[in-house]
Amino acid sequence: MHTSLACLMKPVLYGYFRSSCSWRVRIAFALKCIEYDQVPVNLIKDGGQQLTDQYKALNPMQQVPAVSIDGITLSQSMAIVQYIDETRPGLRLLPADPKQRAQVRMICDLIASGIQPLQNLYVIQKIGAEKVQWAQHFINRGFEALEPILKQTAGTYCVGNEISMADICLVPQVYNAERFKVDINHFPTIKRLNQTLIELEAFKVSHPSCQPDTPDDVRT
Amino acid sequence: MHTSLACLMKPVLYGYFRSSCSWRVRIAFALKCIEYDQVPVNLIKDGGQQLTDQYKALNPMQQVPAVSIDGITLSQSMAIVQYIDETRPGLRLLPADPKQRAQVRMICDLIASGIQPLQNLYVIQKIGAEKVQWAQHFINRGFEALEPILKQTAGTYCVGNEISMADICLVPQVYNAERFKVDINHFPTIKRLNQTLIELEAFKVSHPSCQPDTPDDVRT
Structure with missing residues (x-):
């Protein structure tokens, strides 16, 4: 996907309502006032939807969350939160000191x-x-x-x-x-x-x- | 300790030779060409020296590493490495992009x-x-x-x-x-x-x- 087009699209969060790491990312999006789409990945149903080949391509670790943003896909919630913080205006999520x-x-x-x-x-x-x-x-x-x-x-x-x-x-x-x-x-x-x-x-x-x-x- | 004095002192690493998280910090110090002192905390001897009250005061998690630097004590290796990176000149440990x-x-x-x-x-x-x-x-x-x-x-x-x-x-x-x-x-x-x-x-x-x-x- 062309980067300029990717930047116009809303980020997509692949997560699960109860996952604490997915919740971290949802809080960061909310604090930064960023609109995003959610694609649920049910960790229980069908033996765990995170184990499908389709999801494994997004996150080889087969865990939630993963986020598609600006033409790339990231996993690991703290890496995602810091990327959001470094690339989006608004409330800063790390102090200056x-x-x-x-x-x-x-x-x-x-x-x-x-x-x-x-x-x-x-x-x-x-x-x-x-x-x-x-x-x-x-x-x-x-x-x-x-x-x-x-x-x-x-x-x-x-x-x-x-x-x-x-x-x-x-x-x-x-x-x-x-x-x-x-x-x-x-x-x-x-x-x-x-x-x-x-x-x-x-x-x-x-x-x-x-x-x-x-x-x-x-x-x- | 007065901060200006603390900044003149070499950082102190409380670690264990075999601990992979201690090694992360040692690599960061070496890449940044920073001299530091080491205080060994033997995780095996005496039932584990990280369990003493003295060490618990440095790191309540009772794990290595901990680092005394610039008048503060930090634990968690990745937080330590990023603090070193953000406050010391030399090779940068995170890309600009x-x-x-x-x-x-x-x-x-x-x-x-x-x-x-x-x-x-x-x-x-x-x-x-x-x-x-x-x-x-x-x-x-x-x-x-x-x-x-x-x-x-x-x-x-x-x-x-x-x-x-x-x-x-x-x-x-x-x-x-x-x-x-x-x-x-x-x-x-x-x-x-x-x-x-x-x-x-x-x-x-x-x-x-x-x-x-x-x-x-x-x-x-």
Whole structure:
């Protein structure tokens, strides 16, 4: 596709309503006020639609999300979010100060490398019967580390008083924690930040409970 | 500590010779020609020195690496590498073009979120008897996705003809793969890139076989 034509087209998000990594990308699009189309990839139905050859061509890792944007296809939610941030105007998702940027990235990576990969669908399916305890263990362990870090970095939001990629990572991870019945009351800073963020429009419109592929019995 | 004084001091890397995430940071320091001090944190000895209260204060996640730099302490290797890149002159570790930057980050995150966390020491200790098969499974799965991506993006290095963070992630992951006896011959692009990179000075001086805490029987 010719690049100039590709740039005129809306980005396409291949995602799943309940996937926390898909939600990260939806929050970023919402914060940046970017219109996009969604193509649902049902991770459960038909044994997992992410396993088809058609989807594998978009993301060889066979996970959601993937995004077609500006004539290229990207996978890995944090790479997608940073590409959106670097190429689109509006709210910036990383602070200007290098030390604050590093703190934002540290929080993002603690979640995106230290927690989420260990409790995602593919991994807990391999764990089998003990999957809930496994997921709880790794979420609790991650949150025990995240809580003292956020206590130091947080203002209104995860790092200071401006929304950043750290907030984009936090809210979907808390959502996962609640699904796995982790007691968020043990983490007062995480709880307080999540309560503040979840009230913001960008986090509401992107919430798993109201996406095109959200089943009726989950929809609120 | 007063910031101006902190900036005069060499960065301190808290790491472990064999940790692939510590190696990422060592490569970045070497590529940027930055002198630094190393404080070894032995992940095996005394039940794991990363579990002490002293180390937990540096990195609540109780993992290596952590880096003290410019008066702050950072954890999460990719956040550290990007902080170094954004605050130090010399070779840039991310391309200038936004699409290439996104490709570099996609490759980094595939490794740093999609492979390494699933085969790190803490996780395979929890898996127990089947730990080698578990690690092999997740490395093979990740490399099967990485190979076609690199086939599209690679020139001399992972993305085009300039060294980037993607190369910093690739080489230590191949080292882990070899430790777990994954057959790299199945992944010709990964193998070729690794062979090229491993000959570069920055990758040699930072190699696990020649660090201050490398045991004599591993040292080459």
